[in-house]
Amino acid sequence: MISHANILIVEDEAIARDNLTHVMTEAGHMVVAVSSGTEALQKIGKQEFELVLTDLMLPGMNGIELLEHIKEIQPSTQVIVITGHASVDTAVIAMQKGAHSYIAKPLNLDELRAQVFNALERQALSVEVLRLRQVLEEGKQDFPLVGQSDQIIKLKKTIEQLAHMDCNVLIQGETGTGKELIARGIHMLSPRSQERFMAINCGTFTAELMDKELFGHEREAFTGAQRGQKGILEVANGGTVFFDEMSELPLNMQVKLLRVLQERNFLRVGGTQEIPVDIRVVSATNCDLKEEVKNGTFRQDLFYRLNVVTLSAPPLRDHREDIPVLIGHFLEKHRTETQSIDTISQETLDILMNYSFPGNVRELENISQRALALARGTVFSPDLLPEEIRNIDRNKPLRTLEEVERDHIEKVMLATNGNKTQAAKILGIDRVSLWRKMKRLGLEKDN
Known part of the structure; x- marks a missing residue:
């Protein structure tokens, strides 16, 4: 919702107009107040308003007529119609013409504040839809993070600052918070933006497959390797590599990645020729890597290499x-x-x-x-x-993401009679990732 909205009040009674102005100003909004529909249209022609509060009975142009004009000039502007002549028929007409809601005099201030809050929520949604349609029509690439909250605005500013620093970044946040979008934003705004952005999920590969995926391989490096192949590091040279679920990276691969960050070169699987590489590493995790370091499951030296700057993706x-x-x-x-x-x-x-x-x-x-x-x-x-x-029970205490994840995996495992292959397919992850999640959540022993 817009916390400091531009609100136009149209009310011919001076006392009521002053009272509405006071209530809306006190709530932090910028208010313009007029006494007629004609004055209102003059203001709307010169300034954009998120919300209009208008009396239905006005001198000259009535509230319904004003509403129609507003929707022609500023379609996303929300309108709340106020009347001292409560009429269901009038309310229906106002809603059909595009009014957000309808409130009768004498005004209940709590109801008014709630309707204003809801109307501004709706206005923000309308503006976003219009903006996205314009972006799509013009074929422009927009910044990937969407949001108007203080947290997202602050995060965008931090991303813009980090983009030009060319340092490694660690993004921490729960599953589904947009960590890869943050990584793409850093790349998109950086001097490396003309080069490749490559993403790899550390939880979807065994150590052997991860080796081939990252470093590539030479011809005849293993059975079936009839020709050499570049890995992600080589393909992304000059660009950015995003490591998702970094905590799942096997220890032997942690050693190899650390060497790449230190030496700026690597060997293909089965190769003897060192290949220089210049990449920026952005990694992400949904767990506390410091705890993983304490537990001995993640290398401390690699942690410090990755954690030059830490960003938090808010839930x-x-x-x-x-x-x-x-x-x-x-x-x-x-x-x-x-x-x-x-x-x-x-x-x-x-x-x-x-x-x-x-x-x-x-x-x-x-x-x-x-x-x-x-x-x-x-x-x-x-x-x-x-x-x-x-049908959610709003009185039920909210659970942590880990509790929800554990409960859901348990249900799927029960439904598949403990078949991890079937369960992984239903959950949309691979078998290795499922095993690691079950181990982390303490489900491996139970099953």
């Missing part, structure tokens, strides 16, 4: 105000000619704003894709949400 529950714009981003990103959602209902937004999102931004993207696939209209209604989110 979605810590910047919930970005949920509306993120939904807009994902709905636009995944829309097709036959699958399109233009509006999110207030009830749906309320449910999502109060959900804990153990899977973070990635889970929200999956929810948005699911809604597009199931929608039969253009409104994101609550019935398009997964049942477990719709």
